[in-house]
Amino acid sequence: MSTSLTQLGTSNGRRLAKPPWLRIRLSTPEPYHRIKALVRELNLATVCEEARCPNIYECWGEHGTATFMILGDVCTRRCGFCAVRSGKPPAPPDPSEPGHVAQAVEVMGLQHVVITSVDRDDLKDGGASHFADVVAAVRRRCPDTTIEILTPDFRGVGAALDTVLDAEPEIFSHNLETVPRLYGVARPGSDYDRSLDLVRRASSRRDSRSYAGRVKTGLMAGLGETSRELRSTIADIRSAGVELLTIGQYLQPSLEHLPVDRWVHPDEFDALRELALSLGFAHCLAGPLVRSSYHAHEQVRGAASTPAASKTTVSMATSFTGTA
Secondary structure: OOOOOOOOOOHHHOOOOOOHHHOOOOOOOHHHHHHHHHHHHOOOEOHHHHOOOOOHHHHHHHOOOOOEEEOOOEEOOOOOOOOOEEOOOOOOOOOOHHHHHHHHHHHHOEOEEEEEEOOOOOOOOOOHHHHHHHHHHHHHHOOOOEEEEEOOOHHHOHHHHHHHHHOOOOEEEOOOEOOHHHHHHHOOOOOHHHHHHHHHHHHHHHHOOOOOOEEEEEEEEOOOOOHHHHHHHHHHHHHOOOOEEEEEEOOOOOOOOOOOOOOOOHHHHHHHHHHHHHOOOOEEEEEOOOOOOOOHHHHOOOOOOOOOOOOEOOOOOOOOOOOO
């Protein structure tokens, strides 16, 4: 049975008051302003800002980390949970963007970088070749930096997946975001089975040793799914061969977006993490403020190359950005 936006709403249309464990300490020390200035100077988009990530002050201000979002800042899909602008992208991919991202990685001295994008259904390959160009540019300029990519579903085009995996990122990530029942309202234009098949095919390439990296996905909780549905989806993901998983609390970006159905207690996140590990995931991060690439450097361990410990880490807090 389909689910409507009104069925996902909270009582009397009111927003739920945030619980104590979701309070965020605001801090804007010197590294925060330095990263902000660098992003502006290189004309780069960040998911930290576009998706209104709650961890931006921690990542930018305390850890000196940032999020790179390529292929512009206008998404061709309109997910009900996403703060990124939707519409028709105003321009083709910027040919200077790969070099700018590589320059930012070098200037920031990054040990591990994660790169995502908006959906670009207007492009024949969904932007896969541009992803590969960015990976290649970072490799040339920063050969010791490990790379994670968080991609759209490329509308299920197999050649697009091959293009990004052939670029050999240490981690390939694609977020399923939510349970199958909620896809119609939360992710119009996307398909649960298509997304699951994408990570399954990536895992198959890893198993056949034609891709040496790791495969990852992210989920959000509190959008209206039941505990049984969430656990079933986690089992689906593991059955698809995915090794790395993140689970975080859905936060409503504005009144125009889907409301929060419930606040998931930290103890429940702990239980979900234990379930994931019992199913055989190599690594799982689960918590109220976890996003798909939160502490991403911890999950790259065991991948094709080992990052040097002396550099800074970049992790993208992007799980719920509309990346399909």
